[in-house]
Amino acid sequence: METKVMNCIMCPMGCELTVTLDNGKFVSVTGNSCPRGAKYAETEVTDPKRMLTTTVRIKGGLLPLLPVVSADVLPKGKIADCVAFLRNVTVEAPVQAGDVVVSNILGLGVDIIAGRGMEKI
């Protein structure tokens, strides 16, 4: 058995969670003040996920870069691959906030969307 200590990031309370694992498999969690913390802890040790926020190039816009965000969480282990993919993406202004910039990035079932709108100049 081993234990891992982490802070829950699901709300500002930031409860300190102690997760017990057996050969890498989730056994139990303590320290959570609500069920969301237990779910977070189990996911974090078995299949961690993160939102992705970055930028892509934009042609003809007010600024050279457009902030983008994943529409849902992505596997933590795929974030670097997604960022590398997005480095080669260029969109054209105008763009509205929420427009899909990349659909189903890397086949992961998650869209990358514009974090803000940008006018054409």
Ligand code: SF4
């Ligand atoms: S365990 Fe519940 S109360 Fe504690 S930080 Fe997570 S979501 Fe918030």
